Amino acid sequence: MTGRAGADATIGGPLARLGATMAGRARWVFGVWLVVLVALGAAAPSVFTSLAGAGWQAEGSESVQVRELAQQHFGGNSSAAVQVVMHSDTATVDSPVVQRVVAEVTTEFAGDDRFAGVVPPQPGMTISPDGHTGIVIAGANASTDDMVRAVDDHKAALTALSGEGVEVYPTGASALWSDFNKANHDAMIKAELFSWPVTLAIMVLAFGSLVAAGLPLLLTVAGLVASAGGLVLLNEITPISVWAMNFAMMFALALGIDYALFIVARFRDALSKTADTRRAVAETMDTAGKAVVLSGATVLVSLSAVLLVPAPAVRTMAVGIMLAVVFVLAATVTLLPAALGALGPKVNAGALPYAKRQHHRSPRFARWGEILHNHPWPFAIAALAVLIGLALPVLGLKVAMPSIQVVPADAPVRQGYELVQRQLGPGAPGALQIVTPAESAVETADKAATAEGIAMVTPAQPAGDGSGLVMLQALPEVDPSDERMGTILDDLRAQLPEQALVGGAPAENLDLQQALDNYLPVIVTVILVLGFVLLLVALQAPLIAALGTLVSLLSTAAAFGVAKLIFQDGHGSGLLGFTPQGFLDGWGPVFFFAMIFAIAMDYTVFLLATAKEHYERSKDPKTAHIDGLAHSGRVIFAAAAVMVAVFFTFALAQPLPPKEMGIILGVAVLLDALIVRLVLLPVVLRLTGHGAWWSPRWLRRVLPAINFSH
Template identity: 80%
Template sequence: MGYLRKESRVSSRKLATADRPPSRASAAAPTSADFGGILGRLGATMAGRAGWVFGVWLIALVALGAAAPSVFSSLAGAGWQANGSESVQVRELAQEHFGGNSSASVQVVVHSDTEQVTDPAVARVLDEATAVFAADPRFGEVIAPQPGMTISPDGHTGILIAGANASTDDMVKAVDDVKGELTALSGDGVEVYPTGASALWSDFNKANHDAMIKAEMVSWPVTMAIMVLAFGSLVAAGLPLLLTLAGLVASAGGLVLLNTVTPISVWAMNFAMMFALALGIDYALFLVSRFRDALGKTGDPRLAVAETMDTAGKAVVLSGVTVLVSLSAVLLVPAPAVRTMAVGIMLAVAFVLAATLTLLPAALGKLGPKVNAGSLPFAKRQQHRSPRFAAWGTLLHKHPWPFAIGAVVVLVGLSIPVFGLKVAMPSIQVVPTNAPVRQGYELVQAQMGEGAPGMLQIIAPTSEADATAAAAAATEGIAMVTPPMPAIDGSDYVMLQAMPNVDPSDDSMGSIVDRLRADLPEQARVGGAPAENLDLQQALNDYLPIIVAVILALGFLLLLIALQAPLIAILGTVVSLLSTAAAFGVAKLIFQDGHGASLLGFTPQGFLDGWGPVFFFAMIFAIAMDYTVFLLSTVKEQYERTGDAAAAQVEGMGHSGRVIFAAAAVMVGVFFSFALADPLPPKEMGVILGVAVLLDAILVRLVLLPALLRLTGHAAWWSPAWLRRILPKISFSHG
């Protein structure tokens, strides 16, 4: 390795001293100085008081675990709205003055091929459905099917409307409770389908929950197999899974308790399950690998834990903080469901991070050499430093330009499709074809027109009722407007229903709503489920640039503080952005254009779900920074020990390459297991995040970033004196 000849004799002596195992005396009687910094001392304390740590965690898991089983039934099912928007104002007015006949109301589609709505058989079913709603205080005014409004032209289909007398979240739970009773009314040639926005979220949340459980059942054995291959030891491989399980149980219970204070979307747990599993295993993999190496040098489990936490532990803390900071930017979006999804993941990451910094060191200290129990034959002489990845680092050192250019070309090429990316809120296609809400939706379309399932609601002052009706009827894209209906509480409002002439998820729906709002009198307001989706999408679009800027700025700042070097902090942030853009480019090709749709088993909507760019950007960037931290912290540690940039780059690859590769394999396995889901959003989530990890780990962390370290040399780690004075002193080397 020719680059080592450039090292000074002092650096060589430092390296030799650092690699030399401690004396028997020091190992026998370690002092606080032997434990290193704060994290090293924390690790030594956890290892020395393992019984107490296990006891505290057991109590916490029993307490939180008691609430965990109810997590999916307790959490909120709605919240997909832009707080303060015009459509939300309309829904609130409808709830207050029109018996709950808002976008949250429940529409029950009743159809018969042989009987008409006014015939006794159908009328009896309508009466029974009305009785179901009357028995539940969460439902408000019940409006029977009205000719010319909610009865089809042929008279065979009618829509019974049950007003919402509770919050949108409670209305989803109300539908959960009564939809079985309603669908059971079908029979004797009469079909009954609960539909509407609340029913949509009820059916979709159930399908999504079932898909998540199925994916988790697949991902756990796959993860275990990868861990066994990575560690070569059954005990070492089992530790990360136990750690992650503890974090998941704690976070599930924590979400249930938090939901009693403020509604938390059920999607929060879905995302938290996936993200906590992937990150928890990442963190444990990094620490367990480093512990096994340190134990081989010291022979003392407590000293080995201290060294592990003093080095790899810092990288884990920095990674966890980066993930939390990235996701916190999503809290800027004024949408409850989006915010609480971020809160759910943040809570899960916080619990996993707490377990990594306390429970795992205690377990490692207690196990000591037994961490290698159950070793497979190939792992008997496995070392922390991988000769293969060190050789790969040497190759990148010798030929940096071809690899750097090749990686950039591929990533830029995959990023180009991003410029044609379209986003919209999910259509009815995200719900399984056999779901009652979809069957009712399609039946209404067939009987009453394309836009009938997406009726727009208009609320205006009584004095402007006629002008509002005339303006709405004259608006391009509106097929029909119902007569103004006075408020049932006598207030000075009227409501009109406007039926668009296109499907609610059609591209032109946004233009229709914009024209309608522009044409109506000033005090008239337009809402309804399609308008709520469009207003939410607009809010997501408006906040995306802000969130991207905040995440990039905070990510750079964290890297700058941790690495104490502006150039490598900039490079680390830029390459993470590049891999994120490439992942979205692939997402556009798959989910918008439909490439590979038949293989993945879905019908493309022609767009990416609207919350994807905001939420996935935060998640992908957090994962990308996770690997950036793992690689650069290891390289920085080597640089601090040797003072030689070339040696640090190669040795950094040797010490972190296998861990990054194994961690990426685990994440890809976890994320791609969600590609098996039938509902489209979890499939999008799994594929996009899996592709992001694949691109980031292989092209960026194992190719581009090491090549850039070679090209920048000592400049990568240079820092001006004034900056060193104001930054906190952080070192990744032990001692």
């Protein structure tokens, strides 16, 4: 054992020694991973039913305070309460047939302690003027996440009460998230199933070997299973949004294949120069392994900035992706080297005829590098013109929280929502709730009634627990997702007495949007600074680290410009099968910026790490520029093809948010790989020459020594 350890010590740096150790102890590594996957895999199947369904709120905001007060003092009549809409074209609410349904709805909620008091339809408040529509309100006696689960448990029974000319639809914020999460989950699963065969086909074409093509999928499955089980266990400690798993699935697939492509391609090259499998693995991990670890660190750093946003759903989406990246990275530096060590030359088994002519240094990308080297300015100007032209529309980008249109037209919550609007007015589904001390109830009611954009204010309802508080409902004149809603809320809050608090579902959405808007500049700054620092540490060269960060920012802006043209302006909406909302979903800029920038920096690290490796060997910027592209271009192209295929499958989704996510990320990868990594960044290396890799002596002393040559 001592001899083996001594041999490993002479084989290279820490990652080289780790790779050699994993390759030499493959059975132990497989055994440990098997235990981990069995343990976490046992929890994985329950991931979509265990995780939280809500969390779209700005913690500490005025609207969240109102919801908490409503649950404490007003029988749970908060934004999380479940509203059951009943309508009959022939019978009125006070008729026996409708009253029988009211009783059945009440019975359905009885015995479930997640519901507080059940309030039957009230004249002048929850009964339409013609008397044919009424709303039963089941108060919330649990967290927003538990209320979504409660709707999951009861909505089938509630909708089954429809009959004898009476329609029954559960609606409200909790029902909205219940229906949307289901539609979103179904769409994500369909997209994932569609993307797997496409991914495998691209892998076979890229590697030309069935065995080599299977290794990225092995890595991805391990990352997916481990992250799914990890999220279920983490959910026992703190609520994790079900969206976390949706994004984790996507990133585990995309990044797992990215990392495996880079490692396996480099291993096959190393194996062609030595018969010692362990040394080939060591060389691979000492070069490509460093790039992968630095890339993973960049992704984690970018996503960690999202944790600043005080919104549980947004934070836990970032946590889900970060957990998936951690497991994929762990598998990349342990499981993959062990598999490569066990396979050795068999990694090329099942090779297709053309694959025997493949070399790690691609002649095609070398010729492309020569073209860019000989004609840098035309390509630089063309690439910048495309990116800037696509980025300009971002200046007119509008954002808002999703409207009811994010759920399918046949979803019960949307049918109930639209029914309430037809019968009680456009703003009826989004009543604003006002909580104020009883002594200021009259003043509050008078000022609310005269506020701009308020159609009606209900009489003050005193709290039943002697707290001295009252609640009023203010019905806006416009749909809750109308862009005028923000002005109405701001004016109402400004006019009411200081002690009056305004909440309700529309206010929660607007408060969350405000928090997202406030934190966006902070998050962008943090991501850019940390991304630059990581590139600086990795490359030891301030100029190329700054330029690499800048071009990543440019490609990110271009992706958002395309998103504005598609989702706000509606270009291509008919082809993609959606009705534009006139804005991008509010969490998009914060979250997608982190995701797109992470992916962009992923490719930046791959290209620049390879170029730095050749510069360290040759000290020639031309060699670094051309050989960096020749050795990484095919991998970047193949990895981008996989990512684009994975992301664009989500464009087929029915719900709008997965469609937004797939198209925005797919366009971002397409622009980044084709224009930035394969044109603009190589041209930047050509134009900066030795200056790209220059570093002041004092900086080299401060930074840790990282070399990419082996």
